[in-house]
Amino acid sequence: EIQLQESGPGLVKPSQSLSLTCSVTGYTITSGYDWSWIRKFPGNKMEWMGYISYSGSTNYNPSLKSRISITRDTSKNQFFLQLNSVTTEDTATYYCASSKLGGFDYWGQGVMVTVSS
Amino acid sequence: DIQMTQSPSLLSASVGDRVTLSCKASQNIYKYLNWYQQKLGEAPKLLIYYTNSLQTGIPSRFSGSGSGTDYTLTISSLQPEDVATYFCQQYNSWWTFGGGTKLELK
Numbered sequence: 001e002i003q004l005q006e007s008g009p010g011l012v013k014p015s016q017s018l019s020l021t022c023s024v025t026g027y028t029i030t031s032g033y034d035w036s037w038i039r040k041f042p043g044n045k046m047e048w049m050g051y052i053s054y055s056g057s058t059n060y061n062p063s064l065k066s067r068i069s070i071t072r073d074t075s076k077n078q079f080f081l082q083l084n085s086v087t088t089e090d091t092a093t094y095y096c097a098s099s100k101l102g103g104f105d106y107w108g109q110g111v112m113v114t115v116s117s
Numbered sequence: 118d119i120q121m122t123q124s125p126s127l128l129s130a131s132v133g134d135r136v137t138l139s140c141k142a143s144q145n146i147y148k149y150l151n152w153y154q155q156k157l158g159e160a161p162k163l164l165i166y167y168t169n170s171l172q173t174g175i176p177s178r179f180s181g182s183g184s185g186t187d188y189t190l191t192i193s194s195l196q197p198e199d200v201a202t203y204f205c206q207q208y209n210s211w212w213t214f215g216g217g218t219k220l221e222l223k
Contacts, residue, residue: 046204046214061211095160102208103151105172107160
């Protein structure tokens with residue numbers, strides 16, 4: 001079974017960069033699927049942020065395109081999120097998830113990130 | 118951006134009730150619509166994909182329907198373990214989510 005687990009700091013200062021790791025077990029990220037980052041804001045709004053495909057290509061939500069980067073380390077079967085110039089509005093629970101045919105079928109447990117000085 | 122609007126935002130129902138949740142898109146999404154269930158403290162779980170296809174392992178009391186801009190998730194007989202927040206998500210143009218319907222027991 002595919003399992004995903006997010007990790008990273010729970011507190012980031014405004015204007016700094018947010019960096020998260022998603023570790024995948026039970027499946028090799030180069031074999032298939034798109035590997036996404038999704039966030040859920042306080043109040044329940046959810047936002048798809050972007051993905052890296054099994055081939056290494058990326059696609060980002062246009063609203064974040066200038067601040068986001070998704071990369072991977074295939075030797076560790078991990079992919080990463082970097083979000084630059086964060087503000088308090090980036091406070092959210094961040095999830096990594098796999099998608100195929102438009103649905104997100106495997107999710108990590110989520111990591112809560114607070115942006116505060 | 119395609120906006121997704123769910124209603125109601127909060128729904129109270131009794132065990133055994135038939136429950137209907139609604140999701141409306143700001144434009145035609147051609148049935149490219151998924152439903153998720155999220156219980157407190159857990160990750161979202163994919164229930165239904167492409168409007169009406171049940172994900173493997175999901176009980177048959179869950180069903181989906183709709184077309185164009187209007188979609189529905191139905192629980193035929195509410196069970197205590199169905200208490201959760203339900204999200205719709207379109208994938209006709211990128212991916213956007215509705216604001217969720219919180220389902221509680223009356």
